[in-house]
Amino acid sequence: MxxxxxxxxxxxxxxxxxxxxxxxxxxxxxxxxxxxxxxxxxxxxxxxxxxxxxxxxxxxxxxxxxxxxIVQKEDYKKFITGKLLHGYFEDSASSMLSFFLEEKKLAIKDLDEIFKIIQQHKS
Missing domain, CATH: 1.10.10.10 (Winged helix-like DNA-binding domain superfamily/Winged helix DNA-binding domain)
Structure with missing residues (x-):
């Protein structure tokens, strides 16, 4: 592609x-x-x-x-998220997460889900 x-x-x-x-x-x-x-x-x-x-x-x-x-949604999502991360957060996921927290775009339950995902990927 x-x-x-x-x-x-x-x-x-x-x-x-x-x-x-x-x-x-x-x-x-x-x-x-x-x-x-x-x-x-x-x-x-x-x-x-x-x-x-x-x-x-x-x-x-x-x-x-x-x-x-012919372009799958998942492929476009990866592309556009990568562009956002690179263009606005200097390729730092922690900077992006911090931004969403400061802007109150994430609730505590979202953070709990993120921690669960992190734990799953550590295993």
């Missing part, structure tokens, strides 16, 4: 819809989007851009296309 590219907010929203439904026509993608729904042509254009970027492919049914993701 080529190097992943960062998606725009709109592209990411469409990808989340596609990851949920696994494959579908533009209408199916629109059905999963929050209100106010974007215009059909807007979604169609964004899906074609995603195809050009290598995130989506399609099967043809006459003039219609059923789209499906």
């Amino acid at each position: 080529d190097e992943l590219k960062e998606l725009t907010k709109a592209e990411e929203q469409i990808m989340h819809s596609l990851w949920e439904i696994e494959n579908g026509f533009v209408k199916d993608i629109i059905d999963r989007l929050p209100d106010p729904k974007p215009a059909y042509n807007t979604v169609s254009t964004i899906v074609r851009i995603l195809e050009t970027k290598g995130f989506v492919d399609h099967e043809s049914f006459g003039k219609s296309h059923r789209y499906f993701p």
Whole structure:
């Protein structure tokens, strides 16, 4: 797979819809989007851009296309998290964790879960 590219907010929203439904026509993608729904042509254009970027492919049914993701959500999550960690936290997970704690984005129960995960990985 080529190097992943960062998606725009709109592209990411469409990808989340596609990851949920696994494959579908533009209408199916629109059905999963929050209100106010974007215009059909807007979604169609964004899906074609995603195809050009290598995130989506399609099967043809006459003039219609059923789209499906070729980049998995987990792969994009790893890419975007790595970019965040490198770009804003100098590759320091502890700096990132500290930031989330200071911004009150983590609750004590989240920390308990993190400690459990750390303990599991130590074994």
